[in-house]
Amino acid sequence: MxxxxxxxxxxxxxxxxxxxxxxxxxxxxxxxxxxxxxxxxxxxxxxxxxxIPKNLARWHMGATLILVKDDQFQRIQVPDVGYFEESIFLSDNSALTYTIENGRHDYIIDLGQFMRVSRFFLNNQSASGDFQLFKSDTLEDVESDAWIALTKEIDFKSGELPSVTFPEVETRFIMVRFDISKSGTIGNFGATGPLKITQAEFTLGKGESEEELIQAQSPxxxxxxxxxxxxxxxxxxxxxxxxxxxxxxxxxxxxxxxxxxxxxxxxxxxxxxxxxxxxxxxxxxxxxxxxxxxxxxxxxxxxxxxxxxxxxxxxxxxxxxxxxxxxxxxxxxxxxxxxxxxxxxxxxxxxxxxxxxxxxxxxxxxxxxxxxxxxxxxxxxxxxxxxxxxxxxxxxxxxxxxxxxxxxxxxxxxxxxxxxxxxxxxxxxxxxxxEFDDIIFTMETEDGDPGGPPEDPPDDPPVISE
Structure with a gap:
């Protein structure tokens, strides 16, 4: 429920x-x-x-975004952030927005590893329509039965911030399926579970010398x-x-x-x-x-x-x-x-x-x-x-x-x-x-690690040619 x-x-x-x-x-x-x-x-x-729960749908958490275009996947990874407007969905900057047009749009959040999730929210600005959430343990075609619905269609209007909770699941991939009735701007996504900010530790900097950092620039x-x-x-x-x-x-x-x-x-x-x-x-x-x-x-x-x-x-x-x-x-x-x-x-x-x-x-x-x-x-x-x-x-x-x-x-x-x-x-x-490579993330949970990748991780999705 x-x-x-x-x-x-x-x-x-x-x-x-x-x-x-x-x-x-x-x-x-x-x-x-x-x-x-x-x-x-x-x-x-x-x-x-x-x-305070930790937002899992963030670049600094190791999440990536997968676009669905013409029944094909295109993964946006950290080095590609500056080339795709949709990359703001996982950004820390809530001032950034993306104009979403009328019609159906599917976006897949790859959490990077198995994580427990029980809530999703959208930083909506002026768009209207609905969205539905699905989860899958592996990356499959969006019409596959592997995608299990987490929620019904969630209606939202311009100026509303939709937030939905659902029974906790442990998964790696979350698909957000939009059906937009009135185009408008939306901002970043949010996905949380039992992981609290006190269990997530971030360290900036690898401790390398300046010369080493110059030789190996990261996104x-x-x-x-x-x-x-x-x-x-x-x-x-x-x-x-x-x-x-x-x-x-x-x-x-x-x-x-x-x-x-x-x-x-x-x-x-x-x-x-x-x-x-x-x-x-x-x-x-x-x-x-x-x-x-x-x-x-x-x-x-x-x-x-x-x-x-x-x-x-x-x-x-x-x-x-x-x-x-x-x-x-x-x-x-x-x-x-x-x-x-x-x-x-x-x-x-x-x-x-x-x-x-x-x-x-x-x-x-x-x-x-x-x-x-x-x-x-x-x-x-x-x-x-x-x-x-x-x-x-x-x-x-x-x-x-x-x-x-x-x-x-x-x-x-x-x-x-x-x-x-x-x-x-x-x-x-x-x-x-x-620099993304300078962010060192570790976490602790009372129940141990929140899971791991499958024994045979799925291959990266095919990339659409530019």
């Missing part, structure tokens, strides 16, 4: 950012009365990371350095349901993170070390127009990490899942100790002048009905990426009123709260070029 989830995208877009080199000195900016409060996000726990692929499995984390965020912060880094556009509509939206991504990147991508939908700004930095000002500059806050989730908060340290009243007992997060007040002093790497006005944009910049080597969205009509100064402690009633009562969600994120990505 399969389970289908259709996530409304609204005017979901992916934004890939053009950037210029930026360097931020770790000095305190000029003081200003206008500030924005950022929550300091703790390191994720092992238990939290263990809940280049997109690699998202802002996925949770790489060790990257969200260091600071301006609001939203913080317990869902990993939804931004889980390789899954169907899991979302919402920000209030009346406040600035700020996300600071920490890649833990200076990393060579060339694209910042963000999938989001918004109910209001506003200004998007993105910055890449070597380091943050020292007061970000200064514990004396942080203010404790009392927090709780309302019935919409949004985080309600109240300042503590500045109250000075008799109820401060009671509020302190409820504190679960630290807030850093950042002067808005700080952003004015940084040269924008990218700045654009967006509206609720705009489509995605894609731009690529020259390689940068930076540690932090900052995404900032300022909705039109937002105040110039963040104001949070004090919470009151009322014994016998609620623990505390917040006098002002975050508004209804105004911008919803599906993914945040910082993409760079990586």
């Amino acid at each position: 399969s389970t289908l989830t259709l996530l409304p995208r609204g005017s979901l877009r992916a934004l890939a950012i053009t950037c210029a080199a930026i360097y931020s000195q770790g000095v305190l900016p000029a003081q200003s009365s206008a500030t924005v409060d950022l929550y300091r996000i703790p390191e994720p726990t092992t238990e939290e990371l263990e809940r 280049i692929i997109d690699y998202d350095f802002a996925s949770a499995y790489t060790g990257t984390r969200i260091a600071y965020v301006s609001g939203g349901p913080i317990d869902k912060i990993l939804n931004l880094l889980d390789e899954d556009p169907t899991t979302t993170y919402e920000f209030p509509s009346n406040e600035e939206c700020i996300i600071i991504v920490d890649m833990k070390k200076e990393t060579q990147v060339r694209t910042f991508a963000a999938q989001y939908s918004t109910q209001t127009s506003g200004l998007v700004q993105v910055y890449f930095l070597d380091q943050l000002p020292s007061y970000f990490e200064d514990s004396q500059g942080a203010t404790g806050v009392a927090t709780y989730e309302d019935d919409q899942g949004m985080l309600q908060r109240a300042e503590l340290a500045a109250t000075g009243g008799a109820y401060t100790p009671y509020l302190a007992a409820q504190s679960s997060h630290e807030v850093v007040s950042v002067p808005l002048d700080y952003f004015k002093e940084i040269e924008d790497s990218y700045s654009v006005r967006v509206s609720a009905n705009e489509d995605r944009a894609l731009q690529i910049f020259d390689d940068l080597e930076r540690r932090y990426a900052i995404f900032r969205f300022v909705p039109e009509g937002a105040g110039t100064e963040s104001v949070i009123q004090t919470a009151l402690y009322r014994p016998g009633q609620q623990d505390f009562q917040v006098q002002s709260a975050q508004g209804r969600p105004g911008i919803t994120f599906g993914q945040v990505e910082v993409v760079g070029n990586v």
Whole structure:
């Protein structure tokens, strides 16, 4: 029995950012009365990371894509990625799209080895139609009885992200059969099973000398350095349901993170070390127009990490899942100790002048009905990426009123709260070029290896002559 989830995208877009080199000195900016409060996000726990499944339908996982044309197969392998538009289906970059025309289309994902799979999702943008999933242990003709149906036909419309779960199977080949009724753009695929990101370990670099690397160049692929499995984390965020912060880094556009509509939206991504990147991508939908700004930095000002500059806050989730908060340290009243007992997060007040002093790497006005944009910049080597969205009509100064402690009633009562969600994120990505041969992937499972290739692996499919 399969389970289908259709996530409304609204005017979901992916934004890939053009950037210029930026360097931020770790000095305190000029003081200003206008500030924005950022929550300091703790390191994720092992238990939290263990809940994130690893996307198996990725080039860096060893998967390849097989096209079906005129009853013949054509395998796209890593060296061919730049020559086929369909190669974006296995890409880390969710900002890339492919225009799929009306009619039937079959695509086969070769997982590279036997893997356990129980879910598939599609980063759909504007196409409409349906798809059905099949599995086979060997590569056979698409009309062969060897292909066993995993799901019924799954309908989807423009702007919907279809996601389907099915009884877990162990297989190597998954066929996605589309029947498109209205042509449009689609993005990358997703296939997951019981393998969690904590069981998948990636190491970049073979440890060879520079001369050896030059002599043996390998194919280049997109690699998202802002996925949770790489060790990257969200260091600071301006609001939203913080317990869902990993939804931004889980390789899954169907899991979302919402920000209030009346406040600035700020996300600071920490890649833990200076990393060579060339694209910042963000999938989001918004109910209001506003200004998007993105910055890449070597380091943050020292007061970000200064514990004396942080203010404790009392927090709780309302019935919409949004985080309600109240300042503590500045109250000075008799109820401060009671509020302190409820504190679960630290807030850093950042002067808005700080952003004015940084040269924008990218700045654009967006509206609720705009489509995605894609731009690529020259390689940068930076540690932090900052995404900032300022909705039109937002105040110039963040104001949070004090919470009151009322014994016998609620623990505390917040006098002002975050508004209804105004911008919803599906993914945040910082993409760079990586040599495929430099990616070393190992995995561990409680039940042992997830299987192996058959005793006599099938030959590569015939290649269509150009």
